[in-house]
Structure formats: structure tokens, C-alpha cells
Amino acid sequence: MRIKTISRSVDEFTRERSQDLQRVFHNFDPSLRPMEKAVEYQRALTAAKLEKIFARPFVGAMDGHRDGISCMAKNPNYLKGIFSASMDGDIRLWDIATRRTVCQFPGHQGAVRGLTVSTDGNVLVSCGIDSTVRLWNVPRPSLEDSDLSSEKSAEPSAVYVCKNALLAVDHQFEGELFATAGAQIDIWNHNRSQPVHSFKPGNDSVISVRFNPGEPDILAVSSNDRRMIIYDIRMSSAAREIRMQTKTNSIAWNPMEPMNFTGANEDGNCYSFDGRKNEEAKCVHKDHVSAVMDIDFSPTGREFVTGSYDRSVRIFPYNGGHSREIYHTKRMQRVFCVKYSSDATYVISGSDDTNLRLWKAKASEQLGVILPREQKKHEYNEAVKNRYKHLPEIKRIVRHRHLPKPIYKAIAESRAVNNAKKRKDDRRKASSAPGTIVTKPLRTRRIINEREVE
């Protein structure tokens, strides 16, 4: 007879000294865990509720400008700083941690329409409707600047004059060139007082310009005649252009997939395109009710933030049609520019009410140093919530956002209008010969034409 029974010696299963860690044993057998799915669902519900309890996205406002903010620029080398310019020509460098102005750059007469920083973080380029381009030396942050009461002001290192008002500026990635947009597109070198290169896309003014982060010689431009044009500056004319039904206010390239770009359009939608194939938009991001003024991608390339004329800031996933988050305040008026901070944690919005506002990108995130066990718990909560987020009880909690009344009413109205239109179209299609009425998908509906220019 062979016999064996379970016998556990206490030494094997308990710790020797109180300095040791407690011993943990695992057995993943599902039969030891009855009702595991119900328990998981309960945990998902608790996680969704906790997320809502801890959702406090607003960090603070940076007060100081005397007129509405027109544009912002991120310093690629210095995480804590952000430049902002207002409609009265006031340019400031802010320290985000203390939310104070570090340095002011006075000099522009009239609104500053474009701000950009060179890739090494030394030169700030600004352009305005006073037809000047000014280059400034960015002061190096040092430990001696701990005296917060002193606000330094700097002199421009160069001022270049043009013929017409300038509407946008962007700096080449890892290069010495920057492009300005106004009546035409000019490519400048830091040291020359005349543009090195010029492109004239048509008779209408060019309103925004953006260099590609992956290919330093490619730039995307949007003009007032509702076109988005992609240029290669080594060639003498445009490479591709897309004409839409409404104008694009701003373009952003996806930093992780540099062939894709997203345009913030006047009709409230954002259209993502593949730069190589322009016949249809890759994705249409619909949620704003009014014109989208500015767009910026997160450095992870997984989401982007948009600011719109309807007084709200929304964060969209890069491939999703609807926003995952909306930020609004009673005091925040029309949002004209937004930036996603370079560590993918914060979103900065500049609006008409002369304030820059700092928001958390993930509203319920715990900032600061997180212990590894806390981190694991957060990740577990996120995962279990995502597993059950389609079920009605949890979906209701996760989706719930308070919207300001004008936006809520506008959404309801547009939904009613769209439903009526859809019903009529469906009926028309159903009662006509199959194949005679073809519905264009939304991705192509808003594009009028697209061509490759030789």
C-alpha cells in the first residue's frame, strides 16, 4: 500500500524573522474562486466610481496677460516652461510648476499670431500682424532665478520686416529653418533677413503651418480657401493638396506616426489623414459643436487635445471618433490655443479670457511619486474597468460628464437634426431602385477633391 497525505510544515509556509517578507503562495485554479466573474464586475463598478470621485482635472490658472491669448509654444528642451502670446503683443515665458511668469518679451505692436521655439530651445521666433518676425534668446533657467518677484524682460536678437501681416510660424525639427505664413509661405534662416524660399499657394492667405517631426523637409499648410497643402521645401511647388468644404484652422502631425496628420476644422470636426493617401480621411473625430481652433498631439501619439470656439477643451483618442474627456469652466471663454505637455501629463489651454489654464490629461490620475503597489492597483483598476465598460451600469458611470448648458443643448439639437436627416435618407434609399442612391461615408463626404501636384 502506498499512501501520502498532505502535511505542511509551518516553517515552509511562514517567515523566519520579522524582517523577512511574508510568504505568498499562488494557485490560479478557477475552482478555488467561485463567482469570480461577479466579484470582478463588482470591482469594475467600484473602480469606475472611484475614478469619478478622484476626477479633479483643473490644476490652476496662469494669470498675467492683459488680452486674449492668441498662441502658445512648447520648449522641447525644458519641460517646465511654456511660452504664450496675447492679442496685445505681450509674450511671456511661464514656469508651469509655480504658475508664474519668468520672463517677458515685449516689443510687438499689435497681436502676435505665431510663436515657435527652435529644437535646441535657444531661439524663440514670434510673428505678428505688425508684419515683423522677431527672434529672441531664451534665457537659460538657473538656480539663481529663485527670486520669483523679479520678472526679467529680454530684447529681441533680430527683427525682420515683411510686406504683409504674418499669421503663423513654425520651426523645422532639427534644422535651422523656420516657416512663416501670411499672404504666402516664407522659409527663413535664422541669420538671413530675407526669406530663403517662398511658396504661393493661391490668392488666399495661409493661416497655419506645421513642419513634420519625422521628415524635416515636409510641411503641412492650411489656407483660407479651405485647402490643406503638403509641401516639400526642397521642391519648388506643392506635393499634395486636399480641398475640404470648410477651412482648417490648425494642423498637427502625429509624433509617433509622422505620416499621419490631423486637421482641426471649422465645422467642429477633426479629420485625420494619412499623408500618403488623401482620398479619404482615416478618421473623423466628431464632438465639438463649434469651430475647432487648435489641436496638439500627445508625445505618445495616442491622443490629442483640441480647443474649440464653444468654450471647451476635449481630448480625443488618435483613432477614435469621439472624445474621451471634456474640460470646461464657467470662466473659460473661447479657447484659441491648446498644448499637450511634453511629459503627456498636462494639457494647457489659452483662451479669450486672458488666462492660461493647466489641466491634468487624465482627470483622476494621482500625481507625484507613486509606490509600486499603488501603481499596480491603478493598473488593475484600469484594466478591470475596461473589461466591463460596455455593460450598462458601468458605461453610465464612466461616460457621465457634466456639460455646460449651451453645449448640451447644441448637441441635442444636432442629434435631432441628424436623426431626421438620416431617417429621410434611409426612406429615400429604401424606396428607390437599389444602387441608384449611394451614401458617401463621412470620411470622404467633407472632402471636395484631392490632387497630387507635379
Add this chain to the structure above:
Amino acid sequence: MEVALEDNNLMEKVVLTPDEQEMDVELEAKEKKYLRGEGANLETLKDKKLKTQLASREKLYGKSAKAAAKIEKWLLPASAGYLETDGLEKTWRIKQTDIAKEVDILSSRNQYDIVLPDFGPYKLDFTASGRHMLAGGRKGHLALVDMMNMNLIKEIQVRETVRDVAFLHNDQFFAAAQKKYAYIYGRDGTELHCLKERGPVARLRFLKNHFLLASVNKIGQLHYQDVTYGDMVASIRTGKGRTDVMEVNPYNGVVALGHSGGTVTMWKPTSQAPLVQMQCHPGPVSSLAFHPNGHLMATSGKERKVKIWDLRKFEEVQTIHGFHAKTLSFSQKGLLAAGTGSFVQVLGDSSGAYSRYMSHSMVKGYQIEKVMFRPYEDVLGIGHSMGWSSVLIPGSGEPNFDSWVANPFETSKQRREKEVHLLLDKLPPETIMLDPSKIGAMRPSRRKEKPTRGEVEAEKEVAIEAAKSVEMKKKTKGRNKPSKRTKKKKELVENVKRTFPEQEHSAAGKKRRIGGEDDAAAELPACLKRFARTN
């Protein structure tokens, strides 16, 4: 190009040795357990993005199941117990004394008889980790024992009849069903609560995931109480008379009662009608037990048969003749212990069907009151009329425990943390259902079908019951006349009924209209007959 691809395929083919092949098959069998069912059918999806997301998730499930299978094979610290005989020797003839000679000292300490002849037949309960045991004698003796050290933590004499005992979520609290009411005691023997609402309780069981204390009393009423805040979640009148037999199915939290007519009914707290009624035996059901996987149920009746039922199809799988079991219990590994008189029979299903595995007979005068397997140990606890005993049944317990589920070596800090986590994960009573896998599953979107006549009637009855059981506010100053009270109650019920009759009227109305058209045609004067509608 094509030739090169073929070459690559040839190079990737690896020939496995027979050992490796065997291991592969073994691992695959283990993997199935961890996959927890079939994968989703992604062919029917039209949304491409969703399809790719779900496909990548299914792949991850496969990987994690493989990893879990490998861990089970290589990393688990202990292996299951076994009892194997060579040839002619039969396992059920082996006595406990023979086993004691072959087994190590630690295990032999688990074989003992505690003789307490004065305090009546003993009922037993173990905590989920198997570390603590509660013994309750009929004449009022309650004893809380730490099984690892054989320490008596606390014993009290309540000087009343004790019919049943049950631990709550850990060893800090236990409940005893005494002569008139049920009481909850703390670990140091202080009486914490007197549960008066339930009346004289016959059986007590605790539902761990839901923190519900279920009991059936002498009148046949089933009570569920949430012990975290004391609310009585449900009191159900079973309508089947007094019963002594109540067990909880650990897989889905359903309570089963065995009645004197031979029926077994299954109940959940949110409905007044039983979920299932099964006719199991021609005579009264004497005991009941559930397999931990939730699919098997063993019942025994006075006609000396023990029947094994499959709960998925509600069909009888096996009948074992020969003895009438006063008490039944399943172990973690699926062994069935049946106690009759002074004899315990343990059946095992190693060959597919349940057959004799081991047996143990006690001294003639000892009447066995309850058998219960100790979790995570190869031990069977027997409570009898002269005290309690413990015998070794190799292969009955799960050798590897999970510290996060139940830890026999728990420190007090770990116990407190676990209590908090259990409370956070407490399930609402609505999650008790026959098939718990429906929780978290999407319901297929129903087209707007009209509910059938039967469903409407059932809904109506439930609504009327609810209206009738509404508590009316007691008015003072002479406004509390009985005639007014009954009038108000009738009004409430009438209101509820008024929301329902639309179906009947509409059906009748339709009929009238179809017939009515002919009538309308007939009513017209002759000159206008040609204008009558003909459908």
C-alpha cells in the same frame, strides 16, 4: 520567391520526442481548465476595429492560460495525497490504524477522537482556510478550536439547545442556532447579536461572497440577512413545511432545501418562488451536499439510496444503493463522505462513477451527526453523539492554497486586510442565480416583442404583492380607523391593477373592430351599401 517560403516552412518543423508529446498533451488538458470556456465567435462581427481588438485579447487569454498551466505543472509547492493498493487489497478495507503506521507524524496528529459524552451530538463547521473549527453540542456546548495547534481558543456553555453552528466570514464571528433564536458571538465568546426575527432556527449557513446569513426555521421560513449592516434581505415562506435539510451551493450561492415530500427546492433571496423544484426521492430527503464545482449534487433519502444529480440538466447521474446517509459532504477534490449510524463511507469518482474508496466505523454507540471535510487538508471531521473525531482520507483536500483566497497561515494583519478586501468585493444579493456566468455578459438586444400572456400575468402578480406589502403609516388622533385603512389598501391594489388591463382590452378591441366592420356594412342603408369598406 515561392520556393524560398517553402524552405522556411520545412526548417520550422520540429519533431517532438514521445515524452515531450505527452507533456504537451498534459499541458493542453490543464490549459483548458484555465481558459474557462470557449473563445468568442468573432466571425459574426462586422466592425473591423472591434474584431482586431477582441482577437488580440483572445490571444492574450491563450497565453495566460498556457502560463498558468506551466505554473501548475512546475511551480506548485505540494502535490495531492493518494492511497494506492497493489492487486488484491481493496482501499475500503484499510483501517485508520493501518494508515497511521505509514504516515508521517504531522499527519498522524490529525487522527483523534475527542470524547465529550455529556453534551450531546456535535455539529461542526470549519472556516474557509480550514484553520479553525467550531463544534456545537446539542446541550449547549460551543467550542472554537485552532486546528493547527489543537488549541482551544474559547468554549462557552449557553445552557440551551443548540441546533446548528456556522462561522461567518472569518474566525472572529460565529453564529449558533439556539432554542428560541439564533445568536451571533464574537471570538472571545461575547454574545454580539440576538437574531429575533428568524424565530427558532433549524439550520444556519453563511454565503461568503454575499455576506448573507441564511437560515431555515421550524415553520419552514427561509431568512437571508446581510451581516454587514444587519438588514433582513429576504424572508421567504417556502410553503412546504418544516425542514431540517439546507445546504448552500458554493458555485452560485443558491440555497437548496430538502423537504419531507422528497422534493429539493432551490432558492434565491430576490424571488418568493423557488428557482427549481426537483422530485428526488419517494420519501423525505434526509441530507444534501453540493460538489464544489457546482454541477453535482448528492441527495439521500430514507429508502436507502444516495443519488447523484447533474445540476446542469437536472438529471440523475448515479444511484448508490445500500445505505441511508444521515449526513453528506463533498471534499475539495470531489470525494463524497456519507455518514450513517456509526459508520462513515467515503466514495471517490476516480473511475468516472462514484465507488467505494474508504470507510471508517466508529464505536457502536456513537451516532454520527455531521461529517465535514476540512478544507486544504486530507482530513474528515466527524461530529457524533459522544464528541467529535478526525480521520485521515488521503486525496481529499486541495494541496496548494492561494494566499489571496484562503491562507491557513494567516497573521492577524493579513486577516484584517483580507476582511477589508472581502467587504469591498461584497456581491449584492441580486447576483445569486443558477448560472453565474451570465453576470458580466451582454444580453442580446431584444427586438421589441410583446411579452406573452403568462409573463404579463406573472408581472401583475408580483406588482400586486408589492402593493399589498407596503407598510402604511400609522395615523394618530382618531384618523386611524380600520375601515379607512382597508379602503386605502384596496385603492393601492386597484391602481396597480389598472396599469395592466390594457392588453386584454386591446385584444378584445381588435376583435370587435374586425367583426365590427361587417356590422358597419350591414348597418348602412341599401343605397349606400356600395360605399361600405370591403377589406
